[in-house]
Amino acid sequence: MGTTVVATSERAVEPWDAAIAQMSNEGVLRLRRASGDPLVAGRAHERFVQYYKGVPVDGGGLTRQTDRGTTVSVFGTIYPDIDLDPTPRLSADEVRVMVEQVRNVTIGLSRTPELVVIPRVPALSGLSGVPNAVEYRLVYRVVAFTAEGGTEYFIDATSGAIVEERDATERQSVSAIGRGLGVLGDDKKISVMSQSGSFFASDLLRPPSLQTYDMRGDLTKTLNFLNGAIPLTMSDLATNTSTVWNDAAAVDAQAYSGLVYDFYFKRFGRQGLDNNNINLVNIVHPVRRTDVFTAPSSVVGLFYLNAFYAGGGVMVYGEGLPPGAVVSGTNQYWNYLAGGLDVLAHELTHGLTQFTSNLIYQDESGALNEAFSDIIGTSVEFYYQPPGTGFLKADYLIGEDVVTPGGLRSMANPIAYGDPDHYSNRFTGTADSGGVHTNSAIVAHAYYLAIEGGTNATSGLTVSGVGGTNRAQIENVFYRAFTEMMPPNATFSVARAVTIQAAQDLYGVGSAVEQAIAQAWTAVGVN
Amino acid sequence: MIVLAGAAEAQVRTPAPTPPQWRGTIGVSGGVQTIGRTEAQHFVVQKNLEDAPIAASLDLARAAVYDVGLTVMLVQGRLGASVSVSSASRRFGGDVTAQIPHPFFFNTPRPVSGSVARLLNTEAAVHLDATYELRTSARFDLLCFIGPSIFRVTQDLVSDITYTDSYPYDTATFTSVPTTRMSATTLGFNLGADLTWKASRRVGVGALVRYARGSARLTPSAGNNVSTTVGGLQVGGGLRFALGQ
Numbered sequence: 001m002g003t004t005v006v007a008t009s010e011r012a013v014e015p016w017d018a019a020i021a022q023m024s025n026e027g028v029l030r031l032r033r034a035s036g037d038p039l040v041a042g043r044a045h046e047r048f049v050q051y052y053k054g055v056p057v058d059g060g061g062l063t064r065q066t067d068r069g070t071t072v073s074v075f076g077t078i079y080p081d082i083d084l085d086p087t088p089r090l091s092a093d094e095v096r097v098m099v100e101q102v103r104n105v106t107i108g109l110s111r112t113p114e115l116v117v118i119p120r121v122p123a124l125s126g127l128s129g130v131p132n133a134v135e136y137r138l139v140y141r142v143v144a145f146t147a148e149g150g151t152e153y154f155i156d157a158t159s160g161a162i163v164e165e166r167d168a169t170e171r172q173s174v175s176a177i178g179r180g181l182g183v184l185g186d187d188k189k190i191s192v193m194s195q196s197g198s199f200f201a202s203d204l205l206r207p208p209s210l211q212t213y214d215m216r217g218d219l220t221k222t223l224n225f226l227n228g229a230i231p232l233t234m235s236d237l238a239t240n241t242s243t244v245w246n247d248a249a250a251v252d253a254q255a256y257s258g259l260v261y262d263f264y265f266k267r268f269g270r271q272g273l274d275n276n277n278i279n280l281v282n283i284v285h286p287v288r289r290t291d292v293f294t295a296p297s298s299v300v301g302l303f304y305l306n307a308f309y310a311g312g313g314v315m316v317y318g319e320g321l322p323p324g325a326v327v328s329g330t331n332q333y334w335n336y337l338a339g340g341l342d343v344l345a346h347e348l349t350h351g352l353t354q355f356t357s358n359l360i361y362q363d364e365s366g367a368l369n370e371a372f373s374d375i376i377g378t379s380v381e382f383y384y385q386p387p388g389t390g391f392l393k394a395d396y397l398i399g400e401d402v403v404t405p406g407g408l409r410s411m412a413n414p415i416a417y418g419d420p421d422h423y424s425n426r427f428t429g430t431a432d433s434g435g436v437h438t439n440s441a442i443v444a445h446a447y448y449l450a451i452e453g454g455t456n457a458t459s460g461l462t463v464s465g466v467g468g469t470n471r472a473q474i475e476n477v478f479y480r481a482f483t484e485m486m487p488p489n490a491t492f493s494v495a496r497a498v499t500i501q502a503a504q505d506l507y508g509v510g511s512a513v514e515q516a517i518a519q520a521w522t523a524v525g526v527n
Numbered sequence: 528m529i530v531l532a533g534a535a536e537a538q539v540r541t542p543a544p545t546p547p548q549w550r551g552t553i554g555v556s557g558g559v560q561t562i563g564r565t566e567a568q569h570f571v572v573q574k575n576l577e578d579a580p581i582a583a584s585l586d587l588a589r590a591a592v593y594d595v596g597l598t599v600m601l602v603q604g605r606l607g608a609s610v611s612v613s614s615a616s617r618r619f620g621g622d623v624t625a626q627i628p629h630p631f632f633f634n635t636p637r638p639v640s641g642s643v644a645r646l647l648n649t650e651a652a653v654h655l656d657a658t659y660e661l662r663t664s665a666r667f668d669l670l671c672f673i674g675p676s677i678f679r680v681t682q683d684l685v686s687d688i689t690y691t692d693s694y695p696y697d698t699a700t701f702t703s704v705p706t707t708r709m710s711a712t713t714l715g716f717n718l719g720a721d722l723t724w725k726a727s728r729r730v731g732v733g734a735l736v737r738y739a740r741g742s743a744r745l746t747p748s749a750g751n752n753v754s755t756t757v758g759g760l761q762v763g764g765g766l767r768f769a770l771g772q
Contacts, residue, residue: 177575177576177630178576179576187633188633189575189576189629189630189631189632189633191630191631205630205631205694205696206694207694243576255631258631259631262631262695265694265695266695
């Protein structure tokens with residue numbers, strides 16, 4: 001894992017001064033540039049690059065600002081846990097010839113491939129709740145230009161495989177507003193990027209990078225990306241030749257992920273999943289709809305009839321079913337999953353959980369994980385949509401816009417969907433990771449009761465909710481509890497205590513909010 | 528100014544040589560176009576895929592006027608003709624309001640407002656008048672005139688609005704308004720009077736009052752039409768030089 005350095009106080013910079021001196025002596029840091037500050041008298045800046053056994057580390061390094069010799073700030077990233085053989089198996093010439101053959105170009109001696117260590121974060125690990133580990137690769141960096149532009153290649157120094165590609169042409173990209181019909185036919189705006197007369201699903205208006213990639217039904221490519229085997233490039237972005245977009249799934253993925261980011265920011269002041277504007281990557285069309293009838297059931301279950309957070313800010317939205325097809329048993333039609341605002345918010349919130357409480361995806365903590373995603377998913381609906389029933393209306397159903405009729409779960413009436421509304425009826429088997437989806441309904445129902453009030457069907461206990469106009473209070477309580485105070489292995493009972501504490505913190509001991517939450521937990525049998 | 532008028536009456540009669548059959552005056556005047564006016568602009572531009580309505584209220588205050596004219600009178604009569612060229616110029620400003628569409632949502636406009644200053648308005652006119660000498664004496668000439676005017680109006684108009692906004696883009700802040708300088712030619716009329724006090728046989732000073740009027744349509748862009756009134760009440764004074772008899 002890289003160590004991110006943000007040191008701006010005297011106490012914080014002091015150890016970094018010592019560390020920089022030590023790492024410089026050891027050759028881990030090399031001073032690339034030192035310069036005076038043209039804007040502030042007395043200030044100077046140094047830029048250090050990290051090296052590993054004589055090989056530069058891509059992205060590793062520090063900047064230090066000093067004021068007449070006294071350190072003011074240190075920023076950067078250091079990768080302290082690199083452990084690889086810095087001796088390449090391939091020579092720079094061999095790599096150059098490889099790139100020349102792949103791109104059909106001639107690369108001169110001035111463009112000799114440079115050996116570097118590149119840190120990489122595999123994408124697929126989010127569902128396990130385990131933070132992504134950084135892996136390091138010894139690669140050659142070489143830039144090749146063709147008539148279509150320049151590409152910076154990172155080529156494995158042992159195998160010759162392309163580890164990463166980056167656009168090396170610093171084109172003039174301009175933010176643009178596109179419009180298109182979503183999955184449900186609703187007209188909406190999307191923030192996109194304009195470049196060379198085309199439009200790409202890359203949001204340049206919001207603080208984080210927010211992009212939607214169209215896998216064009218290529219499951220192999222999707223899996224390779226999720227496993228970190230290949231990068232996605234600009235050519236993989238969902239694209240359109242005009243500002244009026246035609247791909248409804250891409251339109252909704254791009255629009256809704258932006259809205260969820262906005263909700264986090266406006267409601268909670270949060271900057272993205274990690275509160276540091278981590279890149280958001282939407283994956284649409286991971287498979288072809290027409291292949292659903294021949295696809296293995298596992299693929300259908302994951303890439304057609306599902307959406308999931310894949311870690312590292314990556315969301316994958318299932319393709320749904322061809323028109324007219326339904327899932328046997330429930331007789332429900334599944335549309336493009338990207339078309340459900342609550343679905344999308346649900347998946348993104350798994351990322352939020354990963355970066356905060358990191359609730360273990362098993363048993364009660366897993367159910368809390370799922371419940372928090374449903375809670376935020378529903379909160380986002382009420383933030384943007386008018387209350388009501390039917391498409392594009394805010395309600396307490398989950399996925400009702402894309403899984404029709406009825407959706408997947410009900411926070412208001414879990415029993416109607418076969419889910420428990422009371423702790424005494426919780427699922428205790430091993431399926432579904434110990435009933436993480438099933439038992440989430442108990443928590444979600446408590447959330448519902450705390451807002452809307454009402455009587456639990458099993459216990460018969462009545463809750464005085466805060467009312468829909470005060471729903472933000474309950475949202476704030478659950479957000480605070482689940483992101484700041486919830487331990488990763490929390491049980492429902494712990495969640496009760498944590499949410500009550502959060503209510504006391506925010507609204508006072510004995511407040512109506514605290515009472516509503518306490519009553520709600522009691523009503524669903526959690527004490 | 529404006530035209531001017533009547534030549535001094537002859538003081539001494541001399542029989543020969545044969546006098547010219549006309550008398551005239553060159554007048555040079557400066558003054559003000561006294562009445563200002565307010566003009567309104569209402570138009571829409573496209574911002575963030577939606578109409579952004581823009582409204583501007585432009586306050587055209589009084590303008591400086593310069594005038595050069597030649598008047599020719601029949602020797603034995605009171606009728607004559609004149610041609611004069613006038614130019615009025617002013618700087619003006621106004622208030623601008625707009626509704627800027629949100630980049631992420633339809634039908635969620637953000638109001639912005641600001642002001643604009645130092646816009647330019649000029650009106651050049653050629654006046655072709657029939658003149659009539661109301662009174663003449665050894666010291667004063669008073670004549671009136673009326674006739675068509677050809678106006679050339681040039682005016683800065685609001686053509687767009689610039690603003691700044693930042694995430695989450697729920698508000699926007701007015702920055703400036705780009706302007707377009709437009710011109711148009713139109714036909715109008717003028718009428719007025721000129722009083723000259725003759726300091727000598729050939730030189731005098733005069734006072735001029737003219738009311739000129741016309742209207743023009745300026746179109747900075749499709750859908751952005753401005754009907755503007757040109758002219759107004761002009762008051763000025765200057766020198767008069769007698770010609771001819």
